Amino acid sequence: MSIKEEYKKNLTKGKKFLKTGGNSNNFNLDEIHEECGIFGIYASGKNVAEIIFYGLQALQHRGQESAGIAVSDGRNILIYKDLGLVSSVFNEQNLAPLQGHIGIGHSRYSTKGKNVWRNSQPLFRTFKGQSFAIAHNGNLINTESLRRTQIKNGARFETSTDTEIIASLIETSEKENIEDAIRDAISVIKGSFSLLILTCDKLMAIRDPNGFRPMVLGTRGGNYIIASETCALDIIDAKFIREVDPGEFLIIDENGLRSQMLLPVKRRSMCVFELIYFARPDSYIYNKNMYEVRHKMGEELAKEAPADADLVISVPDSGTPAAVGYSAASKIPYAEGFIKNRYVGRTFIQPSQDIREIGVRLKLNPLKDMIKGKRIVVVDDSIVRGNTSKQIVRMLYNAGVKEIHMRISSPPLVHPCFYGIDMATQTEFIANHRTVEDIRKYLGVDSLAYLSIDGLVRAIGEPKADFCFACFNGDYPVDISEIIKYDKFSIDNDDRMEKLPTNIKTR
Numbered sequence: 001m002s003i004k005e006e007y008k009k010n011l012t013k014g015k016k017f018l019k020t021g022g023n024s025n026n027f028n029l030d031e032i033h034e035e036c037g038i039f040g041i042y043a044s045g046k047n048v049a050e051i052i053f054y055g056l057q058a059l060q061h062r063g064q065e066s067a068g069i070a071v072s073d074g075r076n077i078l079i080y081k082d083l084g085l086v087s088s089v090f091n092e093q094n095l096a097p098l099q100g101h102i103g104i105g106h107s108r109y110s111t112k113g114k115n116v117w118r119n120s121q122p123l124f125r126t127f128k129g130q131s132f133a134i135a136h137n138g139n140l141i142n143t144e145s146l147r148r149t150q151i152k153n154g155a156r157f158e159t160s161t162d163t164e165i166i167a168s169l170i171e172t173s174e175k176e177n178i179e180d181a182i183r184d185a186i187s188v189i190k191g192s193f194s195l196l197i198l199t200c201d202k203l204m205a206i207r208d209p210n211g212f213r214p215m216v217l218g219t220r221g222g223n224y225i226i227a228s229e230t231c232a233l234d235i236i237d238a239k240f241i242r243e244v245d246p247g248e249f250l251i252i253d254e255n256g257l258r259s260q261m262l263l264p265v266k267r268r269s270m271c272v273f274e275l276i277y278f279a280r281p282d283s284y285i286y287n288k289n290m291y292e293v294r295h296k297m298g299e300e301l302a303k304e305a306p307a308d309a310d311l312v313i314s315v316p317d318s319g320t321p322a323a324v325g326y327s328a329a330s331k332i333p334y335a336e337g338f339i340k341n342r343y344v345g346r347t348f349i350q351p352s353q354d355i356r357e358i359g360v361r362l363k364l365n366p367l368k369d370m371i372k373g374k375r376i377v378v379v380d381d382s383i384v385r386g387n388t389s390k391q392i393v394r395m396l397y398n399a400g401v402k403e404i405h406m407r408i409s410s411p412p413l414v415h416p417c418f419y420g421i422d423m424a425t426q427t428e429f430i431a432n433h434r435t436v437e438d439i440r441k442y443l444g445v446d447s448l449a450y451l452s453i454d455g456l457v458r459a460i461g462e463p464k465a466d467f468c469f470a471c472f473n474g475d476y477p478v479d480i481s482e483i484i485k486y487d488k489f490s491i492d493n494d495d496r497m498e499k500l501p502t503n504i505k506t507r
């Protein structure tokens with residue numbers, strides 16, 4: 001049976017097209033990972049699947065583990081999802097049956113639940129016999145307690161994600177209509193959530209009252225689009241209208257767009273790491289271009305931590321805007337010091353211990369003639385565990401540099417993130433209980449300096465109170481005392497889950 005025939009066979013009300021997919025591993029680089037990218041569109045009279053596909057491609061940097069699209073033609077919802085990059089999951093054959101004028105898409109990096117097919121999104125559920133699909137960017141902090149309560153009340157779970165908690169709360173709400181059921185669910189979840197919910201006739205968006213993760217509203221040809229970042233609007237030539245406000249609930253249907261404030265905003269706390277690293281440099285947050293903000297971070301860094309050097313280089317690509325800014329403010333020339341292999345991506349081969357260091361060299365190779373014999377400033381956006389930075393330093397010395405002055409365009413990371421960013425546990429942070437001088441010695445560089453929180457705020461040019469800096473200063477905007485166990489795989493490892501029946505097959 002062809003894929004198209006299988007699709008048709010499964011195109012019954014609310015039935016998902018299930019397809020098992022590949023698996024992926026990655027070299028264990030010292031990287032920070034975003035959780036997800038989301039994209040939704042309501043476009044009367046149009047087929048939206050292809051538009052969502054392009055929107056998700058623009059948001060690929062936010063999550064590379066799985067991708068999915070759900071569309072509604074006004075009567076049925078059909079979902080297609082699989083493990084892998086957007087471009088490897090979707091093709092002409094599997095996009096063609098996704099017919100409908102409303103849709104949502106998701107690209108995932110897991111911060112709760114394993115990278116397995118059943119955890120990919122959008123998730124599908126029903127409310128009083130009415131189908132809905134949900135896509136989530138963020139991380140709930142009261143997942144375990146809500147899940148246990150739901151299970152005690154008879155709810156069943158098919159995944160190990162926090163997103164399914166929200167879906168389950170909606171599904172089991174006693175309210176009369178889905179909008180009220182969503183309000184019910186949102187009133188008990190805590191943490192970070194930018195959500196898209198698709199019903200047969202509506203596209204809905206909700207942003208948590210802290211506004212941790214970005215979410216924007218755009219328009220194209222009179223139709224509405226909601227996306228994680230403005231770069232996803234640009235790719236489909238849509239116009240940016242505004243950011244979705246923290247605590248806002250948007251409902252888009254045949255009557256147009258309605259907005260309500262769902263939750264009171266006690267404290268705005270946009271994730272400052274979106275501005276340092278996660279959001280694409282061509283995206284806008286707070287009406288500010290991310291490249292320019294990062295350039296200013298580099299300028300501030302040059303003022304706070306000057307260096308006597310011949311050349312400024314970056315750790316590409318994320319360190320480049322700040323390196324260019326450092327160069328502009330210090331008047332030390334900027335040059336490319338590394339060539340980045342952009343085609344490595346994910347690998348199916350787990351490296352053995354003796355070639356583990358290949359991970360960094362696979363991605364970065366120094367331009368030896370450019371840097372040999374020079375005193376260089378190396379600008380990067382952050383240091384997590386320090387092992388990647390150490391390998392970079394070794395590569396630079398092997399390439400013949402005379403001095404290395406490492407400059408980091410963010411403050412030292414010392415506290416874990418509970419709001420949707422996968423970085424490290426507290427003990428893994430190199431800056432945990434170590435001074436900058438300790439880290440300098442460990443890395444073996446001639447000097448090391450980080451941008452201060454005040455310098456970061458000056459570079460952003462917005463009130464400090466509007467942002468979350470918890471991973472730098474431990475000031476968590478949403479109470480984290482409810483976290484029973486901080487473990488990405490806590491639900492996967494929960495015995496109770498294994499005993500639950502599931503009707504979804506995974507490999």
Ligand code: SF4
Pocket residue numbers: 212270271272273274416417418419420421468469470471472
């Ligand atoms: S703790 Fe750090 S990474 Fe997490 S939301 Fe706050 S600023 Fe962002």
